[in-house]
Amino acid sequence: MTANHKGVTLVGTPCQIIAAAKIEHYPETLGESPVDFKLGLFCMENFSHSYLKEFLKQNEIEMGDVDQFRVEKGHFWAYLKNGDVFKTPLSKAKACMRKNCQVCVDYTSELADLSVGSVGSAPGWSTLIARTEKGLQALQNAENKGYIETKPLEQSGLKLLENLANKKKKENKGEIRKRESVARPVIYRRYMSDAEFETEVASCQFDDLKSDVIDIGGCVLCGACYYACPENIISIEDRKPQLRGNCPSECNLCYVACPRTYVSQEILSRDLDQKALGDYLKIVSARATNVEGQDGGVATALLNYILDENVTEEVVVVDKSEQNPWKPEAVLTSDTEEVKKAAGTKYSACPVFKVLKDNDNKEKEVS
Ligand SMILES: Cc1cc2nc3c(=O)[nH]c(=O)nc-3n(C[C@H](O)[C@H](O)[C@H](O)COP(=O)(O)OP(=O)(O)OC[C@H]3O[C@@H](n4cnc5c(N)ncnc54)[C@H](O)[C@@H]3O)c2cc1C
Ligand code: SF4
Ligand code: SF4
Known part of the structure; x- marks a missing residue:
């Protein structure tokens, strides 16, 4: 397949970052990856947008009333535009959690160039992890050019972060064993x-993708299958990939790209299981100097640096849908104003790879 977009930074959850790493790993099969920089987020879980909407409605809150969602201190919080705060134990909100998150063992986007999250740092700051030379250089340059400021992460913050990451690994490995024992295999965890x-x-x-991933609650809704399909016969409807045509014999590209089919050890090393935060070069607390975001605004500040300095030409961010409040919508842009507008966490899954394919297709139509 061809991908016309070169030089994109993708901001995404750990599962989306695994998809980007997988696409990057098989250029001969899937074409050169459009993603040149991976900015990963920490992630404990994601919520089904429709279940969340229903859950809030039962508590007499409309999605449009919400200014910001937060998940912290064992609670799910909705800060409303009228100044009220709705708080509920996370255990109650977990009824809205996507089933695929229960078999996810990556808390800190271990395959990203840079990872960012709130846990470990003081309010108004983010925890920032540089994992690759490319990530480290971006962190240092963004700081030198005044986009972010950093300070050492406190030992207590590091411990808390490691404990949470280990808790996710341990609990979800238990769920993986449970699913495997009732013939719901979690194949991305098989080492090969x-x-x-x-x-x-x-x-x-695609039929195998359906039975091995989608129908058994494994799909993370990243859109990598949609991106990889050379025939454009996968659509994403009702928040699920669906086949709308016949696969040519010999084509297996959706299955290759999916982060929840097999993932080779050359991408996802067995060693990572033993390391709470994966491999990294540097970890700090950071905050943006002149933009606001969910926590320290660091993701937005880094994306602005990336565009201003042409580290990549474009970025994929996740904004809120205008028509359907808080429904996440991926946007491919080179405009820092759009990046600022997309700041803030949307706690639902979004097929981020779809926007890359849709843009490729639009460009092909024009040329
Ligand atoms: C589903 C989800 C669960 C999370 N869980 C945790 C957690 O358990 N612990 C923790 O420490 N941090 C978690 N985070 C990360 C945290 O909420 C902040 O996004 C992170 O700290 C960055 O803050 P910031 O102020 O630097 O980002 P901002 O400057 O506000 O930028 C946030 C960026 O995230 C992107 N984004 C927003 N929603 C999504 C989405 N659904 N998918 C892909 N990209 C998105 C936006 O495009 C934006 O560029 C989670 C994020 C998500 C999306
Ligand atoms: S599978 Fe769920 S918990 Fe894991 S990274 Fe994706 S959204 Fe987060
Ligand atoms: S089936 Fe498609 S959307 Fe779902 S996880 Fe796999 S690649 Fe992503």
């Missing part, structure tokens, strides 16, 4: 080499 991967996926098509 690239050669074994190629053999396993050789004859797998």
Whole structure:
């Protein structure tokens, strides 16, 4: 397949970052990856937008009334535009959690260039992890050019972050074992080499993706299958990928790209299981100097730096839908004003790869 967009930064949850790493790993099969920089978010869970809407309605709150959502200190918070605050124990809100999140063992976007989250840092600050040389350079340059300021992460903050990351790994590995024992395999956790991967996926098509991932509550709704399909016959309807045509024989690209089919050890190393936060070069507390965001505004400030300094030409951010409040909507942009507008966490899944494919298709139509 061809991808016309070169030089994109993708901001996303750990599962979306795994999809980006997978696409990057197989250029000969999937084409050169459009994603050149991966800005990962920390993530404990994601909520189904429709269940969340219903849940809030039962508490007489409309999505449009909400100014900001937060998940912290064991509670789910909705800060309303009229100044009221709705708070409920996280255990109650977990009824709205997407089932795929229960088998996710990555809390801090371990495959990203830079990862950012709130846990570990004081209010108004973010915890920022540089994992690659590229990420470290971006962190240092963004600081030197005044986009962010940093300070050492306190030991107590690091401990808290490691404890939460380990808790997610431990609890969700338990869920994986449970699902495996009732014939709901979680295949992305099976360790294999690239050669074994190629053999396993050789004859797998969308029907297999449906039975191995989508129908058993494994889909993270990243849109990588939609992105990879050379025939454009996958659509995303009712928050699920659906097949709207016939797969040509020999094509297995959606199955290759999906972060919840097999993932080779060359991408997701077995060692990562033993490390609470994955591999990293530097970890700090950081905050933006002149933009606001969910926590320290660091994701937005870094994206502004990335665009201003042409680290990549474009970024994919997740904004709120105008028509359907708080429904996340991915936007591909080179405009820092759009990036600022998209600041803030939307606690629902969004097929971020779809916007890359839609733009490719639009460009092909024009040319
Ligand atoms: C579903 C979800 C769960 C999270 N859970 C945790 C957690 O358990 N612990 C923790 O410390 N942090 C968590 N975070 C991260 C946290 O909420 C902040 O996004 C992070 O601290 C960055 O804050 P900031 O002020 O630097 O970002 P901002 O400057 O506000 O920028 C946030 C960026 O995130 C992007 N974004 C927003 N929603 C989504 C989405 N649904 N999918 C992809 N990108 C999105 C926006 O495009 C924006 O660019 C979670 C984020 C998400 C999306
Ligand atoms: S699977 Fe769920 S918990 Fe894991 S990164 Fe994706 S949204 Fe977050
Ligand atoms: S089935 Fe498609 S949307 Fe779902 S996780 Fe796999 S690639 Fe992503």
